[in-house]
Amino acid sequence: MRLNTRMGEYGGCFVSETLMYALEELESAYLNILPGTEFQAELAEYMTKFAGRETPLTFCRNMSRELGCRVYLKREDLLHSGAHKINNALGQALLAKYMGKKRLIAETGAGQHGVATAIAGAVLGLKVDVFMGDIDIERQALNVSRMKMLGARVIPVSSGTRTLKDAINEALRDWVAQVRDTHYLIGTVVGPHPFPLLVRDLQSVIGKEARRQIFEAEGRLPDCIVACIGGGSNAIGIFHAFIGDPSVRLFGVEAGGEGLDAKHGATLCGGRPGVLHGNYSYLLQDAFGQILESHSVSAGLDYPGVGPEHAMHKDSGRVTYQAVTDTEALEAFLYLSRTEGIIPALESSHAVAYARKIAPALKKDSILIINLSGRGDKDVETVNRYLEMGS
Amino acid sequence: MNRIEEVFQKRKTGLLMTFTVAGDPDYDTSLSIMRALLQGGADIIELGLPFSDPAADGPVIQQADQRAIESGMNTDVFFRLVSEFRKESDIPLVVLTYTNLILQREIAKFYQDAANAGIDAVVVADLPYEEAGEYIGAAEQAGISPVMMVSTTTSPERLSRILSVKSGFIYLVAALGVTGVRREVNPEALRYLEMIKQATSTPVAPGFGISDREQVQEWFRAGADAVIVGSALVRLIGENLDSRQEMNRKITACVRELKE
Numbered sequence: 001m002r003l004n005t006r007m008g009e010y011g012g013c014f015v016s017e018t019l020m021y022a023l024e025e026l027e028s029a030y031l032n033i034l035p036g037t038e039f040q041a042e043l044a045e046y047m048t049k050f051a052g053r054e055t056p057l058t059f060c061r062n063m064s065r066e067l068g069c070r071v072y073l074k075r076e077d078l079l080h081s082g083a084h085k086i087n088n089a090l091g092q093a094l095l096a097k098y099m100g101k102k103r104l105i106a107e108t109g110a111g112q113h114g115v116a117t118a119i120a121g122a123v124l125g126l127k128v129d130v131f132m133g134d135i136d137i138e139r140q141a142l143n144v145s146r147m148k149m150l151g152a153r154v155i156p157v158s159s160g161t162r163t164l165k166d167a168i169n170e171a172l173r174d175w176v177a178q179v180r181d182t183h184y185l186i187g188t189v190v191g192p193h194p195f196p197l198l199v200r201d202l203q204s205v206i207g208k209e210a211r212r213q214i215f216e217a218e219g220r221l222p223d224c225i226v227a228c229i230g231g232g233s234n235a236i237g238i239f240h241a242f243i244g245d246p247s248v249r250l251f252g253v254e255a256g257g258e259g260l261d262a263k264h265g266a267t268l269c270g271g272r273p274g275v276l277h278g279n280y281s282y283l284l285q286d287a288f289g290q291i292l293e294s295h296s297v298s299a300g301l302d303y304p305g306v307g308p309e310h311a312m313h314k315d316s317g318r319v320t321y322q323a324v325t326d327t328e329a330l331e332a333f334l335y336l337s338r339t340e341g342i343i344p345a346l347e348s349s350h351a352v353a354y355a356r357k358i359a360p361a362l363k364k365d366s367i368l369i370i371n372l373s374g375r376g377d378k379d380v381e382t383v384n385r386y387l388e389m390g391s
Numbered sequence: 392m393n394r395i396e397e398v399f400q401k402r403k404t405g406l407l408m409t410f411t412v413a414g415d416p417d418y419d420t421s422l423s424i425m426r427a428l429l430q431g432g433a434d435i436i437e438l439g440l441p442f443s444d445p446a447a448d449g450p451v452i453q454q455a456d457q458r459a460i461e462s463g464m465n466t467d468v469f470f471r472l473v474s475e476f477r478k479e480s481d482i483p484l485v486v487l488t489y490t491n492l493i494l495q496r497e498i499a500k501f502y503q504d505a506a507n508a509g510i511d512a513v514v515v516a517d518l519p520y521e522e523a524g525e526y527i528g529a530a531e532q533a534g535i536s537p538v539m540m541v542s543t544t545t546s547p548e549r550l551s552r553i554l555s556v557k558s559g560f561i562y563l564v565a566a567l568g569v570t571g572v573r574r575e576v577n578p579e580a581l582r583y584l585e586m587i588k589q590a591t592s593t594p595v596a597p598g599f600g601i602s603d604r605e606q607v608q609e610w611f612r613a614g615a616d617a618v619i620v621g622s623a624l625v626r627l628i629g630e631n632l633d634s635r636q637e638m639n640r641k642i643t644a645c646v647r648e649l650k651e
Contacts (some may be wrong), residue, residue, distance in 0.1 A: 001521060005521070012522055014490050014518060014519075014522055015516045015517055015619060016446075016447045016517055016519075016564070017518055017520075017544075017553075018544050018567060019545070019567075020519050020521075020545070021544035021545065021546065048624035071582070108405075150616075159450070159453055160453075160457075160574075166444075168446075169444055169445075169446045172446040173447075176447070176569060177567050177568030177569065179544060179567065249394070273515070274495060275490040275494055276491060277444075277445060278447070283491075285491070288465040288466045288492060288495060289492045289495030289496075290443040290465070290493040291443045291444050
């Protein structure tokens with residue numbers, strides 16, 4: 001590898017020797033193809049004319065009045081496909097095409113990354129196979145149909161926990177067997193180097209836009225930014241442009257599930273460092289290092305690992321990591337829908353829930369940005385079930 | 392010189408290295424399976440220390456890992472099992488596992504405990520050369536042979552760096568993809584073996600996808616010092632869970648046939 005593979009002490013390349021060839025090849029594409037003028041121009045074209053960038057930074061009048069500070073939403077929910085995942089999927093798919101790859105494989109939990117990859121594959125003429133745990137296939141049926149309609153093959157994963165973690169294992173197994181013509185389009189800032197860097201760079205467009213937009217709207221930096229964290233790609237995407245601004249407080253919100261003393265997916269809040277899926281980062285694991293099952297009402301946050309860059313920011317204290325429970329997220333889902341007329345993804349609802357918690361302590365003119373990473377159409381079934389149980 | 396170096400130095404024919412998962416399907420049966428492997432004439436026994444997320448393994452070994460973990464296998468129990476078997480036999484013992492299990496025990500302690508239990512070499516499926524420094528150092532400190540993996544996708548530059556490590560043997564990944572039975576020997580892998588043999592005097596043992604006597608013989612003819620057979624044996628365990636006796640008889644017979 002030509003670059004430092006570590007982010008602080010985290011990250012690295014913990015993969016079988018067979019995959020080192022593919023990672024070296026990808027790193028070389030990251031260094032030589034990605035920054036090229038031709039590639040950047042083509043990607044920008046897809047981002048604006050196809051995916052719908054830039055996304056608005058919406059000032060929320062009702063929420064601001066109720067919460068007592070100035071609340072903005074970065075509207076990644078308005079992107080084609082309905083979530084920020086498309087930023088990464090289009091970028092990597094185009095890179096794969098420049099690299100001469102014929103086939104994309106991807107893992108998916110909530111299905112948003114699978115849909116984004118299926119879209120990218122369709123528009124760029126690449127074959128797409130998506131690995132998805134059979135539990136997730138059941139709870140995200142809408143996205144499964146969308147992937148199929150887009151021409152992707154959805155391969156059910158029935159090993160292990162039958163969710164995102166095992167979908168990644170299965171994608172890694174496929175990649176190692178077909179490493180020469182296939183690109184593994186990983187959906188978040190996890191995996192071996194250079195994936196955490198590559199995905200971060202492709203998602204950092206969120207923060208770059210938000211920074212410019214908040215200056216246009218308010219003439220100054222925000223005070224707080226809140227984003228949800230499963231693997232952590234939308235959070236890194238919006239945080240990255242503000243890391244160097246110490247006055248901006250950054251909050252990463254993990255899936256507290258049924259509570260941190262029960263089943264949850266809050267890796268940074270409730271885990272400790274270890275190696276999974278090619279990188280060294282925080283993990284939910286037992287005393288011997290066996291990986292534990294995570295839990296969240298939102299499939300996209302149901303993962304026992306987290307991106308190594310977040311592990312670094314946790315240790316340095318630059319980002320504050322907290323968790324909200326399933327119930328709090330569900331309440332925030334309804335709150336944003338009814339207060340602002342925007343149905344958020346259950347993942348993003350975690351960020352909304354946490355913003356509601358910290359807002360009372362802020363001043364009236366404090367600026368708070370919530371990264372609204374995706375829209376909630378895919379979650380209406382889940383939320384309906386919750387409402388029926390409550391009534 | 393440890394047992395692994397000795398067995399390669401003294402070898403007159405190609406060696407058969409068997410792979411099974413420790414604790415599959417349970418502690419006692421696992422011990423009896425090791426005896427059955429010995430009886431069949433295995434030259435080196437490689438044991439998997441099972442991991443919940445074995446991304447380098449195919450379905451057969453994944454299921455074995457799962458069975459073992461469910462029956463209570465963990466790193467403590469693993470070392471106990473190895474120590475118990477070590478009282479009965481002087482056969483070289485290799486452990487194959489994943490990085491996190493070594494890391495969570497603390498690297499130096501893992502290798503020391505492994506040495507105390509009677510293990511001779513350690514292979515780590517998800518630890519390439521770049522990440523391996525501290526692990527190799529700890530292995531050498533404990534008198535354990537580190538084992539480096541090489542694949543047909545390994546470039547000549549990487550190969551020469553990997554060969555600079557003093558390995559107990561080189562584990563040649565003989566098929567792209569995960570562990571599991573393949574019908575034929577990959578000619579690219581055979582050519583790759585020749586290339587490694589020209590570059591080093593360290594013994595080379597291909598594994599992944601090798602399941603029958605013909606394939607084993609083909610590798611020996613091509614110059615392999617040892618051949619690793621795993622999934623074929625692990626499958627026999629999975630298929631004979633209702634009769635331990637039958638399981639052990641078939642395992643012994645299978646090893647015997649592979650050795651012929």
